[in-house]
Amino acid sequence: MKREFPKSFQPHDCEGKWYDEWQKNKIYATDGNKGSEHYSILMPPPNVTGILHFGHVLNQTLQDIYIRRNRMLGKDVCWFPGMDHAGIATQSKVEAALKEEGLTRYDLGREKFVERVWEWKEKYGGIILKQLAKLGISCDWDKTLFTMDESASNAIQEVFIQLFDEGLIYKGKRIINWSPLSQTALSDEEVEFREVSEELYTLRYYFENSDEYLMVSTVRTETIFGDVAVAVNPNDERFKDKIGMNVIVPIVGRVVPIIADEHADPEFGTGCVKITPAHDPNDFLVGQRHNLEIINTINHDATMNSNAGEYAGLDRFEARKAVTAKLRELDMLEKAEAYVHNVGFSQRGGEPVEPYLSSQWFVSMQPLAADAIRVVKEGQVRFHPAHWVKTYEHWMTGIRDWCISRQLWWGHRIPVYYTEDGTQFTAARNSTEACKKMNLPEGTKLNQDPDVLDTWFSSWLWPLTTMHWKHDGITESTPDLEAFHPTDLLVTAPDIIFFWVARMIMASVKFHHEIPFKDVYFTSTIRDGQGRKLSKSLGNSPDPLNIIEKYGTDATRFTMIYLAPLGQDIKMEVDVIKQDVPSVEIGRNFANKVWNSGRFLLMKLDEAMGENDIDINKIIDLTDAELTASDKWIRSKFNTTIDALNKSLDDFKVTEYARILYDFIWSDFCAWYVEIVKVQFAQNESADYRLSLMKFAIDIYEGILLMLHPVMPFITEEIWHILCVKNQEESISLERSPESNPAYRDSAIETNFELLQLIVEEVRRLRASMQIQPSKKLPVTIASADEKIIAFLNEQVNSLAYFMKSDKIEITSSTEKPEGALASVIREISIFLDADGAIDIPAEKARLEKEIGRLEGNISGCERKLSNEKFVQNASAEIVQNEREKLESMRNSLAQVKENLSNLK
């Protein structure tokens, strides 16, 4: 029965089919008892609100490559998928939906609102995971964890209580980053600074009962309502005598002291700075040092409060305009100048954050950092590329406390209980336990803290919660933890090194006394043709699903890997309107090449079988004596390539892996070996030989499929089932490792074959230079003084003839040039192409003269080197020897070329 092998590869026909088959047979599932060696990866959980982007394609493909490879190596492999509840993002989405109905979350109340969010999650939350599955990733979906799942919640609660009891979580009244849009506190990491052009206003602060004034500069005129002092530097001679005097805040009329504080920089502005402790982190510290009153003038939504008098209710920016106008009117404004400075923006909401004084929960990070720095320094956790270690250490060394409370409803509620008067509180699993901890009578009414935890407070426990650590609040160890923690590899974008990577290291070391992962691979940032980051807001990001639809999953995966050098950005031309990424053609064309070479092998196999239906596995292998040098050459190359591929993956040089595969398959296998198979097949009509030859070629090709499978899982699976498996029931998947056999490595044959390639290429060049018709067959003479080379070339004479389009080849030790032939010299081997009178004498003369010039240049360079005593003394013997041989060979070649020139008449 002949097998079907369509003319071109149709990705869509096989992708869904194989993915279903893999998942149905649960070949990616494990209970941790499948083998002695384990390998695991944690999937960075996408946001429940997320949609697929190119970052995912790259990131997931990288993980899948390592997962598949290690499974193929026979390890017990587990890839843990999951999804993040994404506090602010998700809550905003649901609030936006409510707004459509004319409602706010307060109309629903907390409980109803959270129910709504769960409903939303059930309805839309799975989209991103289904999209990820489209990438062909081989994870065990049954192990999917949602960060709001009960088992995760329990662990998170335990961690909070433990840190609270140890005094590492504390409540503090501080200036935090407030998001007026989301109306919640943010951590420092959630704020990004951007350069903004604003105006710097210089105001007059008059002394009491005087016409004299101090000049004070500020951008934020609206904050003068919170002014409680003016600070000057204690060493600033200009103001030394003013310290202790009072000035009057414009408009407000408040009398405030002039204080001395290092915070005031004499070099900046007027040297005087107004102190507003409620609205600036530095001013807050100054206020603490000088025991100043704190006057808050801004509401949660960034409108002015009653302390702003007639400006109350105005938005902060409108208030700034109004106050500035008023100052101008009162002649209190000395000047206004253009000013560029950095302003913090909410990463999520995009609005300027407000430095805001409020009570929040903090984690004391310094005590957690020490061990986490150590495990990286010691190389227990390795970063790729390694230069991230410096960034990591720098941040960890100066680490600041982490604000973890969020004024949201969607998230893990803070497990802290307060007495009704608010004077006593503790962290506990429930109010009963809280009563006990506070020595209160059981049943005392307590209130739980209304706030929830920062989403990243669940993310930092991801290595533990995915494996159900303390899923019930108690259990320290689980089968997954036993088998798969620490995980082997984390693949993630470098922009979350602080948000996530560093914190996971701290958490696993602190709570489980183990590192969370051994290697961290930081992925490339994907940019468009102009070098801009692909992003939704820029509108320069095509939907990967459209690209997959157009080119296929394998092609998309391969292209991303092929283009993504470790530690450097990828630049990729994108066309959002056409929804196209043209460079994915690389992968598409490559897939086509792979497909067609497989198709060719099957055609030839079928031809060899004739009417018979033979099990490929029952075909007799060619003996070593029956193999030609070319067969041995491809076998040797194949084994060299496997080793190179393994090394590239071990070194996390994934792009190199893709390039080695590409070059080996395209050049070595397709361009050379497949052509040779055609010749060998044609020249030997024995059916047995032909079958055995095809089996040999298909065996090599099967190895190629195995090597390619981690990056192109679908096409390889499809071809393997068509070409390599007789009985479809035997195996669901090709997954197993190609083995390299050092015995098949043969450097002598590789060198000889390289020579054959050079000769072929030279003849092609000669033909092209004389514009000889491609179909025209011409006699070729190859002359060498080396008998071994003659023997090798003689064995390959049919292949040579085919490659060189020659109808007559003479391989000889005599260097006599045939009449009227084009002549060339490659490594002392003379090549004569009988151009049958089509020879252009002046052109040929010019070509030979150019060659002579080149050789003479090289020879004199070589001679100069060798006559340099220091070179001969210092360079290694091998280098010097090489140089001598090179010189000798070039001299011989030069002589031959000169002879060819003199014969040219």
Next chain:
RNA sequence: GGGCGUGUAGCUCAGUUGGUCUAGAGCACCUGCCUUACAAGCAGGGGGUCAGGGGUUCGACUCCCUUCUCGCCCACCA
């Protein structure tokens, strides 16, 4: 201000501990081909003082110093 990275053909990038590197590949370009799988293909070609300067060395794209370019991260100035 501090740290990290980058600069090689028109474009995107390779280039292993300095020595066949007078520097490679893909795309684009030019010439010619429907040659027994593949025109999503095949054969050939042009194109680069390896950002600039200095140094170490017998020898530098590769190591050191320095200037410049572009990019990223951290800190932050009222």
